[in-house]
Amino acid sequence: MRLLAVLFVLVFSQPLLAAEQERELTVGGRVALATLRTPKPMTAETPLVVMTHGTLAHKDMETIQGLARLLQERGIATLAHNLTLGLDRRKGMFDCAQKHDYLTGDAVAEIGAWIAEAGKSSRRIYAFGHSRGANRVVRYLTAGSDAVRGAVLLAPATRATEIDLRAAYAKTYGAPLSPLLDQASRAVDAGRGGEWINVRGFIYCRDAVVTPRAFLSFYRDDPLQDTAAFAATLKLPVLVLAGAKDTTVPDVLPSFGPLAARQSGNIRIATIDDADHFFRDLAAEDAADRIAEFVKQTP
Numbered sequence: 001m002r003l004l005a006v007l008f009v010l011v012f013s014q015p016l017l018a019a020e021q022e023r024e025l026t027v028g029g030r031v032a033l034a035t036l037r038t039p040k041p042m043t044a045e046t047p048l049v050v051m052t053h054g055t056l057a058h059k060d061m062e063t064i065q066g067l068a069r070l071l072q073e074r075g076i077a078t079l080a081h082n083l084t085l086g087l088d089r090r091k092g093m094f095d096c097a098q099k100h101d102y103l104t105g106d107a108v109a110e111i112g113a114w115i116a117e118a119g120k121s122s123r124r125i126y127a128f129g130h131s132r133g134a135n136r137v138v139r140y141l142t143a144g145s146d147a148v149r150g151a152v153l154l155a156p157a158t159r160a161t162e163i164d165l166r167a168a169y170a171k172t173y174g175a176p177l178s179p180l181l182d183q184a185s186r187a188v189d190a191g192r193g194g195e196w197i198n199v200r201g202f203i204y205c206r207d208a209v210v211t212p213r214a215f216l217s218f219y220r221d222d223p224l225q226d227t228a229a230f231a232a233t234l235k236l237p238v239l240v241l242a243g244a245k246d247t248t249v250p251d252v253l254p255s256f257g258p259l260a261a262r263q264s265g266n267i268r269i270a271t272i273d274d275a276d277h278f279f280r281d282l283a284a285e286d287a288a289d290r291i292a293e294f295v296k297q298t299p
Contacts, residue, residue: 018037018038018039018040018072019036019037019038019042020035020036020037020038021035021036021038022034022035022036023035023036023079023081023117024089025081025113025114025117027084027109027110027113028084028106028109028110030084030086030087030088031084031088031089032081032082032083032084032089032090032110032113032114033059033081033082033089033090033091034059034079034080034081034082034114034117035059035060035065035068035078035079035080035081036077036078036079036121037068037069037071037072037077037078037079037080038072038077038121039072039073039074039075039076039077042077042121044121044122044123045122045123045124046075046076046077046121046122046124047075047076047077047122047124047125047126047149047295048076048077048078048079048118048121048122048124048125048126049068049071049076049077049078049079049125049126049127049128049152049291049295050078050079050081050111050114050115050118050125050126050127050128051064051067051068051078051079051080051081051128051129051130051133052081052083052107052111052127052128052129052130052133052134052136052137053080053082053083053130053131053133054129054130054131054132054133054134054157055131055132055133055203055204056085056093056094056203056204056205057093057094057130057131057133058082058090058091058092058093059080059081059082060080060091060092061093062278062280063130063154063278063279063280063284064080064130065080066280066284067154067279067284067287067288067291068080070284070285070287070288071288071291071292073288074288074289074292075292076291076292076295077121077122078128079114079117079118079121081110081111081114083102083106083107083110083133083136084102084106084110085100085102085106086100086101086102086106094205096204096205096206096208099196099209099210099211100202100203100205100208100209100210100211100214100215101194101210101211101213101214102214103213103214103217104136104139104217104218104222104224105139105217107133107136107139107140108136108139108140108143111127111136111137111140112140112143112145115127115140115145115147115148116147119147124149124295124299125147125148125149126148126149126150126151126152126295126298127140127141127145127148127150127151127152128151128152128153128154128291129151129152129153129154129156130154130155131154131155131156131157131248131249131277132157134153134154134155134156134157134227135156135157135224135225135227137151137153138151138153138156138227138230138231138234139224139230141234141236142224142230142233142234148236149236149237149298149299150236150237150238150239150294150295150298151231151234151236151237151238151239152238152239152241152291152294153227153231153238153239153240153241154241154279154287155241155242155243155246155248155249155252155277155278155279156227156228156231156240156249156252156256157225157227157249158226158227158228158249158251158252158255159225159226159227159228159229159255160251160255161248161249161251162225163221166219166221169201169219172201173199173200173201173206174200175199175200175201177219180199180215180219181215181216181219181220183197183212184197184212184213184215184216184219185212185216185220187212188212188213188216192212193211193212193213193216194211194213195211195212196209196210196211197209197210197211197212197215199215202214202215202218203218227255228255228256228259231256231259231267232259232265232266232267234266235266236266237266237268237294237297237298238266238267238268239268239269239270239290239291239294240252240256240260240267240268240269240270241269241270241271241272241275241279241287241290241291242256242269242270242271242272242275243271243272243275243276243277243279243283244271244272244273244274244275245274245275245276246275246276246277247276247277248276248277249277252269253269253271256269257269268294270290272286272287272290273286275287
């Protein structure tokens with residue numbers, strides 16, 4: 001009888017237990033992967049944060065996975081997904097040996113698909129992005145979404161960092177950027193944007209094979225790279241978290257601070273002491289506390 005009682009508790013208490021489930025979703029002909037983490041109990045009123053990683057990264061990196069588990073402990077569900085970057089069932093960091101054929105804007109459709117999927121589990125959806133993932137989230141929200149209650153931007157990429165990246169291309173890869181942009185632009189204009197070209201470098205990858213459309217999408221001067229300016233146009237509340245020791249995106253405060261200072265603004269900003277660009281350890285705990293408070297204040 002005692003064994004039966006134990007089995008009864010194990011079986012019938014499962015809906016109340018914190019859980020972790022792997023999910024798949026087909027977007028644009030590619031299968032995307034995600035991890036859904038739910039607290040106990042999980043109901044339609046439990047807040048759920050859809051998490052988008054940064055450049056060439058993934059849902060299981062320490063920044064995303066660690067923060068997701070800390071939010072789970074605080075009663076908040078998360079759906080952390082991998083951007084496909086042109087690949088089926090992509091896992092881990094993007095392998096630089098792979099060919100690159102994906103556009104910056106591809107993330108918008110993928111985020112939207114996961115937001116819709118999250119809506120099957122909760123009525124309280126929040127969007128989260130780290131680094132360039134934050135920019136992708138803002139691009140999605142700028143297009144309009146009634147499903148999202150608020151957004152969290154962790155160490156968001158800024159326009160200045162993108163300008164600096166382009167300026168440093170020649171020093172980083174030993175070849176000027178402008179001729180490559182001209183080559184890519186001519187190929188796209190001629191309808192050859194899907195052909196393969198060899199370049200000295202693409203994002204973090206040396207001696208990369210990339211399509212002209214992908215190269216142009218990442219390196220051309222694009223107003224949508226100004227995450228702060230477009231975040232300011234959103235109607236929903238936005239929480240920006242900056243790392244005090246972030247050397248990757250060191251200008252989060254100068255970019256977002258003036259927007260947060262406006263009395264009628266939608267943007268709140270907080271600096272996490274001892275946090276670098278990746279918010280590990282105690283910095284992750286502090287970030288999770290800030291996000292939990294933001295969610296509580298944005299029902």
